[in-house]
Amino acid sequence: MGYNIAVAGxxxxxxxxxxxLLVNNLTTNNKGPVLVVDADANANINEVLGIEVETTIGSxxxxxxxxxxxxNAFPGGMxxxxxxxxxxxxxLAEGDGYDLIVMGRSEGEGCxxxxxxxxxxxxxxxxxxxxxxxxxxxxxxxxxxxxxTKHIDKLLLVSDCSRRSVQAVARIRxxxxxxxxxxxxxxxxxxxxxxxxxxxxxxxxMDEMIYEYDSSGIPLVNLPEDSKAKIAINDIMAKxxxx
Numbered sequence: 001m002g003y004n005i006a007v008a009g010x011x012x013x014x015x016x017x018x019x020x021l022l023v024n025n026l027t028t029n030n031k032g033p034v035l036v037v038d039a040d041a042n043a044n045i046n047e048v049l050g051i052e053v054e055t056t057i058g059s060x061x062x063x064x065x066x067x068x069x070x071x072n073a074f075p076g077g078m079x080x081x082x083x084x085x086x087x088x089x090x091x092l093a094e095g096d097g098y099d100l101i102v103m104g105r106s107e108g109e110g111c112x113x114x115x116x117x118x119x120x121x122x123x124x125x126x127x128x129x130x131x132x133x134x135x136x137x138x139x140x141x142x143x144x145x146x147x148x149t150k151h152i153d154k155l156l157l158v159s160d161c162s163r164r165s166v167q168a169v170a171r172i173r174x175x176x177x178x179x180x181x182x183x184x185x186x187x188x189x190x191x192x193x194x195x196x197x198x199x200x201x202x203x204x205x206m207d208e209m210i211y212e213y214d215s216s217g218i219p220l221v222n223l224p225e226d227s228k229a230k231i232a233i234n235d236i237m238a239k240x241x242x243x
Contacts, residue, residue, distance in 0.1 A: 002035070002127055002128065002130045002131050002132055002133050003131065003132050003133070003153050003154075003242060004127070004132075004133045004135070004151055004152050004153045004154075005022070005132065005133065005134045005135070005152070005153065005154045005156065006134075006135045006137060006152045006154070006155050006156070007019045007022070007134070007135065007136055007137060007156045007158060008137040008155065008156070008157055008158070008169075008172050009157055009158035009159055009165070009168065009169055009172070010158075010159065010160075010164070010165045010168035010169065012160075013158045013159055013160045013165055013191055013192070014158065014160070014191045014192060014204075014210075015136065015137075015158035015191075016040070016044060016045050016048060016136050017048055017210055017214075017220055017229070018156075018158055018189065018191060018204065018229075018233065019036075019045060019048070019134060019136040020045055020048030020049050020219075020220050020221060021048075021220060021221065021223070021229060021230060021233045022134060022156075022233060022237065023036050023049065023098055023134055023221075024049075024220075024221040024230075025230075025233055025234060025237050026097075026098075026132055026134070026237075027095075027096060027097030027098055029237075030097075031131060031132060031242070032097035032098060032130075032131060032132070033097060033098065033099070033129075033130045033131055033132075034097060034098035034099075034130060034131065034132045034133075034134060035098070035099055035101070035123075035126055035127055035129075035130040035132070035133045035134070036049070036095075036098050036099065036100045036101070036134050036136070037100075037101050037103070037119070037123055037133065037134070037135045037136070038100065038101070038102040038103060038136050039103050039116075039119060039135055039136060039137050039138060040103070040136060040137065040138040041058070041103065041104065041138060042138075043056065043102045043103065043104050045100070045102075045136050046093065046100060046102065047217075047219065048219060048220045048221065049095055049098075049100065049219060049221055050218075050219025050221055050222065051093055051095045051100060051219075052093065053093045053100065053102050054093070055087075055090070055091045056091065056102040056103060056104025057088065057091060057101070057102065057103050057104060057115055057118050057119050057122065058103060058104035058115050059104055060084070060087045060088060060091060061084070061114070061115055061118060063087065064080060064083060064084045064087065067080075067083075068080055084118075088118070088122050092126075099126075099130075101119075101122065101123070101126070103115060103116065103119045123135075132242075151182040151183075151184075152181065152182065152183045152184065153184040153185070154184060154185050154187065154240055154242075155173075155176060155183050155184075155185070155186045155187070156187050156189055157169035157172055157173060157186065157187065157188050157189065158189050158191055159188060159189070159190055159191065160190070160191055160192045160193075161190060161192065161193055161194065166188075169188060173186055185240075187201040187202075187240070188201065189201065189202045189203075189204060189236060190202070190203045190204070191204045192204065192205075192206050193205050193206065194206065201236060201239050201240075202232060202233075202235060202236035202239065203232065204228075204229055204232040204233070204236075205228045205229075205232060206228075207223075207227055207228040207229040209223055209224075209227050209228070209229070210223070210229055
């Protein structure tokens with residue numbers, strides 16, 4: 001059984017950027033292999049990691065449904081379920097010390113929850129082969145309420161310094177408790193903080209280099225080790241006391 005880390009928070013707080021830097025910290029310190037799950041329909045953690053993604057669970061689901069609607073036989077005499085699983089087995093993108101699976105969303109008709117269900121099944125099948133599972137959740141509380149994974153060892157709630165953002169992560173914390181989710185430790189990370197210190201597990205200061213790298217299309221994992229964000233992430237990871 002691997003170690004499961006989930007990152008959640010209000011949109012615009014930089015949780016995807018921090019998730020990518022967290023993954024980079026794990027792999028740089030040889031704590032892999034890591035399975036990274038982009039559970040955000042607006043998937044972009046691959047850009048932070050600097051890795052190309054050719055397919056998503058949502059696009060595979062759409063492809064399978066279109067084959068069925070058009071009456072196309074599945075290759076090799078496979079059933080729909082067999083072909084779906086075959087395609088899902090090919091959707092892992094390989095990085096340096098980690099693999100990435102992206103949920104995405106299908107463009108056709110059908111409940112968004114169905115794609116989420118496929119993601120959970122696939123994650124459950126794969127995660128035991130990895131030392132760490134890191135999930136970048138959609139903004140808000142949707143994926144926690146749908147129980148994307150069976151157990152979360154560390155739930156990292158990312159907020160900026162605004163009152164509304166802190167209130168948002170407080171609601172996520174309360175939801176996790178109300179749903180009796182299997183969650184170990186819950187931590188707050190304040191991102192984009194002005195100068196000063198807060199009594200939380202971690203404060204990530206405003207790092208101008210993140211904006212520069214994003215604007216230039218440079219993966220954030222290429223930030224220098226002495227950048228403000230990487231130094232802060234290193235400090236946070238040390239406090240988490242991971243196995």
